[in-house]
Each structure stands twice: as structure tokens, then as C-alpha cells.
Amino acid sequence: MRPIKKLLLLALTSAAFGTAGWAYYRGPVRQRAVVRQFTQLDLRLAANNRLAEQQDRTTIRGIKRVVGRNRNNIRDVAVLRRAEQIGFRTQTIIDTLQTLRRQLSTAKASTQNSSTLVTVAPASITVLAAHLDSYVAFIRQFVPNAAPLTQVFATYSKPSEFGAFYFKNRPLAAVLSTFTQVEAQIRRYSEEALMSQIMRVNSEGIFNMIALQAVAESKTVAPGAAYRSQLFLGQTISDGHFQKATVNGKPVQLLYPGHAKVELQTAPAGPAQPDTVRAQWQGVIRAEGYPSDTAWQVTVPYFIVKPTAP
Template identity: 30%
Template sequence: MAGGRETPRQKMIGMMYLVLTAMLALNVSSAILLKFQFIDDSLTTVNTKTNKDNSGVLSGIKATVDESGNRPQDVRVVENAEAVRNQTNQMVAYIRGLREALVKEAGGQDPETGGYKNPENNERVNMLMIGGPGKGGKAYELEKKLNSYAAFLRQYNPNAPAKLALSGEEDVRVQKNKTQRKKDFAEINFEETPIVAALATLAQMESEVLKYEAETLSQLAQKVGADIIKFENIFAMASAESKTVAAGTKYKAEMFLAASSDAVTPTMTVDGRPISVKNGKGQIEFTATAGNYDAEGNAKKTWKGQVRFRQANGRDTTFTVTQEYVVAKPVMQIQSASINSLYFNCGNELNIQVPALGATYDPSFSASGATVVKGAKKGFLTIIPTSRQVKLNVSSGGNPIGSQDFTVKLVPRPRVVALANGRPVDVVKGMPSPGPRTLTVQAIPDESFKNQLPKDARYRVTQYTVYLVRGARPVGQVQGTGPNVSLGNLAAQARPGDRIAIDVREIRRMNYRDQTEVVPSDNSSITFQLN
């Protein structure tokens, strides 16, 4: 018969009851019987004080309602509180009537010692409270009254227990005791119990009744004036049409008082989604999404909020707020050596930033006609085109930002040159006979392409043939597979008037991934005269 949050006084009563229960299990001596009487006296004293305090709470409710002008809602609170007091008085009176019957069975109190004349007579307790084998004693009537009282309180105090009188199966204190859990309420509390212990048990039951009455009266007291919202926190606020204005234009705003109440715990939603509430203020935060932008790049939108709270009288109140806002189309800044074109099958590096998003910028990229590799830094990416047109899509935090179309260029062919002694061969003037002993053949990339994509502009001539030509026919040849090729055999045969012809068969390009690919041949060649 206990639970909920208890005051120190209530905790003391509970401790006394535990001591009482433990002492009932002992062989009762006269000293122990005297201790029971001490516990009973203490509980009775506390109950008298609690009863008086509860009467004071009722008087306080009446006085507050009278000062507030006896509003109908508050008058109903007084009527409910009076009903609780009346029911409690009847319950207490019934319990005290049982006490008087037990005292009479004990032979009354000895005027000299102050103790009961027959405190240990448990048979009289059994007959009065349990009623012998037929179980028609007063404890069964007490059980019904206690549980009816609990049901009565719950209509005003949901925290009140469903039952105040528990059987062994219902009482958590004895559920694990195989013997005690089989007993009913009367047997647990009064079977084989000395009269003085039974008196202490009844005092404890009375304390439980008074405790839950105190809780119920306290909750009723809080409902006085509950439909009047009292604002403890008042503060000034301002709402501007826009926080950003251009020079020469007007700044417009409204300034007003706002307030919140510690007694009101509102719930708030925005577009149906719940939001957190701090100090009575809803914290609105959401990611603005793209819309139907006008010619100036703005999209007008609205959000709808609801503030709902329940007053102490149980009535729900809801306020609705509709607020307009403007979503500005974010501007993408794309940094690249060539903003409008990309090179086919090359690692074109881009840096895409959206300054309007600031620190919230969290980009992701996708493309049609290309493969995208996200870079190590925010906004950096490498795009490898696989078709002649590429569409790059940019999002931030899952929200679309915009897209950009690119044309795709083919990689320009490199220029093949021949070097002798580290210097380019002059194909117009030629060289003195018998010509160079070693020749270097190189593929020189297009200057613009090299400047834009240096990692993709690495070439190597991998297959070529060097001919010694006399008249209209070759008289010797050497195969080359690398930059340098030895012409010793050809130089030994060379005569003035002969020509050196270089027929390039294969060039390879190394891309940004250090992978090589063959550059399609255009049957290019280099020819110079031996003078």
C-alpha cells in the first residue's frame, strides 16, 4: 500500500510498517508488544498532523478561489476537493472505529502504565478481523472500503494506486514467500496478530489513506486558475522582412513583446514534423529545397507551424503560424582551365563552389556521359568524359543545386620531332653526311592541352622505322622502339645527297591514372637531307 514519491514523514511511516511486519514474525514478548504500542502511538500522532494539514490545504483552495472571484471552473475544483475530504473523513472514521473495537477487546488501557491490559490476545483479533473459518470479519469489509476509496481518488489523481488493500499475490513484499503469498488481505495483516500489532497495522493503513488524499488535494490545488495562462517570461522580439537590404532601399521590421510560461509545456510542429522546444521557443531548422525560380532566381515558399499545449483543465489549445520565405537560386562557381569544354577520356579537374551555402556546403556530383571521381577537398572533382556531351549535376546535402553542360574535345595529336645531339633536326637545311650516329624521336604535346592537363599530356614514340633513302629507294633501315635509336650502320652507308626518313608507326599517351593508351596513327613521317 505504498508507492510514488514520498515525503520524509511518509518514508518514516513506511519504515515503521516494515519494522511492524518483521516483529509479527517473531515470538512476541512483552517488550516487543510494548514496541508495537510505541509504533502505533507514533503513527497515530503523525496521522493526526497529516489530517490537520489536509484540512488546511482544502481551506487554502477555498481562499484562493474566493480571491479569484469564484470563477465557475475554480468552484468545481473546490467541490471536488470537498468530496475528497468527505470521503477521506469517512474512511478514517471507519478505521478508527475498528481501532476502538480492538482496544475494547484488549480490555482498554491501564491508567497506571498507559499500556493495554490484554495486548497479546491474537484470538480476539482473529475473530473480529478475520471471523474464524467463515472469514466474515471486519477486515474483509475494510478491504472493500479501502479499494473503493482508491478508485474514488483515481478520478482526480491518476497517480493514486488502483488498490490500497492487497492480497498476498498482489503485494510485492510477499510475492516470493510461498506461504504468505497464498493469503488474502485479511490473513496477511491480522492472522495470529496481537491486538497491539493490529492497532499499529490500522494506523499504518490510515497513514496511507491520508498520504494519497494529500497528493490528490495538491493536484486539485494546481488546477485553480488553470485555464488562465500566466506568463513568467516576457521578452522583446523583432521580425524583419529581410535581414539583407541593398543600399538605397528601405529596411522594414516589426518589434513586439512575446511571453512564455513555465507552467505550459507546448509541442510544436513545422509542416507536420515535430521540432524541439527550448525555453518555450520552437527551434525551426530545415534545408531549403529548390523551387520554381523566377527570372531573378528567387522562389517564394511558405512553411506552416502549429503550437499545441494542454491546460491544466485538460483542454487542448492550438495556434497556427504561416510564414513566407524566399529561396534564392545558389550560384555555382566552377574553376577550371577550360570552363566550357572538357577533353575526352582525360582527367579534367574541376573546383565547384557555392558561396551562398557557406559552411553547410556538402557537395555530391553525378554526370551523364562521364565518370566522376570526388576529390579530397570539398568541391573538388575529376570528370572523365566518355561521350561528346557531358551534363554535370551538383547537389548539397542531398538537395539539388544545379547542373552544367560541357562540350567534349578530342585530345589533339602530338607533334613528332627528331633530335640529333640534343638539338632538333632542321628538315629544311638537312645535316652534313654521313648524318648523326644517334637519333632521338619525341612526341611533343599540344601546348594548350599540356597547360590544361599536364598529367594527360605525356607521350612516347614506341614504334618507328628510320630509313636511309637514296634516290627513290631505301638502302637501309633501323627499327626504333624508344626515344633513342642508333644509326651507326646507316651512317656507314650514307653518301651526300641521301635522305633520312623516319616513319612513325605508334605513339602512346600516359593519362592521369598512369595508364597508357595508343594514339591512333596518322602515318606521319619526318625526312631530312644529308649534305
């Protein structure tokens, strides 16, 4: 299984919050705990979505390069056009999601309270549901088993019910997480659709286009807090290669071939430490016998920022 598919299984776990999560109403302590769960889930899924977006772009560029090497024959050019259309339709629906999410994020910034109960305008959700259904109808050309994105359960199939279940009188953190979860599902469909196109073109050159990349949960971290990121190969090579990963020269565990989790503990702020400190880490993934011993490296900057006093 490719890394992004395993990562996006997180999206499936978030469905549990749709039912058990509404234990939110049992009291202030439970409310805070549930909001923290939604917030943490949202951070993980958002990082995975950025990773998926990078992988989709790498795949489309790979197809384009191979089509060029094959002298732009008609069959391969048609595959490239379909891949580009998949990328365009995916980004269009995600832009719609992110527009709604930004509007709610603005509300969050003004209230500074993720526990606030919100209701997204029914008209906005009706439009969103129509776009989601249209996208699934399109993507089924390439992923025939793609499930509806607006169907909560078998008995919840109408857009109005989709909106009522996820976007009516819900904690703000839960609504924001729902948008991120839906984006994760769209990214998963997009990846599967693009993989179907790879199989239709001479893809020998695509998987040789390997680059090491990193996607952080955030580019800033408070002193004394943990910085987290994902280190991954832009295209996965065979599981048969024995891969090793290091971060700042120290071994880290590969979760599966081509992908490692990065977690760095920052030191507490010293008395003379500036408000913002630029830092960086270096990741390396090695593969034995690809076709000879090979190492991919990446240097990733981040910032240690003192929290602003309330």
C-alpha cells in the same frame, strides 16, 4: 518535500513488521520487545495522522478562500468541489477504520494486555477491504499511481488474504498499529490529491495562510517521563528561507523547513504534587525575509498526571 510526506515515510517502515515482526513467536522476551515496537510506531503514526488531518483541512480552507477572492468563477468552484469531495471521501473511509480500531481498543482496555492474540471478524475485514478498494479507485482520478491498500504483496491480492495476513491471530498491538498504518497511507493519498487540485487554481493566496500548529503524541504525561510533540507551519514556505525554531525560548533543531520535533523532560513528582498538574510550552518558528523577518508562535497546554496505582 513537504513535511507530511517525510513524516508518512514512517508508514512504509511499518511494513517490515508484517514479516520480520512475527519473530514475536520466539519467546516472551521477544514478544514484549515486538509489542513495544508496535506500540511506539502506533503513537508516532497516530500523531502524524492528526497532523495530516489538520493540513488537509487547512488546504481545503485555503482553496475556498482563493476561490472566493477569484469571485467564484466556474472553473475554480469546480476545483473546490473536487477538493471537498476528496476530504469527504477520505474522512469517510477513515471513520470506518477508526470504528474498527475503537472496538479493538475496548478489548485492549478490558484485557490490559497488548500481547493478546486477536482475530478481527472476517465479515468486518471483507467490508473494510471493499471500502479501501473503492477509495483507491476514487483517488486514482487524482493520484494515478496510488497502490492498492489491500494488497499485501504481489501474491497477496485478495481481501481474504489481506485479512489473514494482518488481522488473523495477531498480537493486539500489531493489529491496532496496522489500522493506524493504513490510515497514514490514506492520508498520504489525500494530501497528494489535494495538492493536484491546488495546481488547478490560482493558489497565490493559499500558501500565505501560514499558522504555527502542534500535534502531541499525548496530551498527558507521567511525572518524570518525556512529553513529545511536533511543531509545524500549517503551510510550508520556500526552503530558501532560513528558519529557526525555539521551544520555551531554547533553540531546537528544525528537521526540515517548517517542522521541528519537541521533547520535554518532566520532573519526577514531588511529595506534595497534586495528581494532575497543568503545564504548557511555547513554540516559535522564525523565517528571515518572508517578506520581512517573521515569527509564528503557539502556546500548547498539556497535563502531568500521576499514574493510577494498580
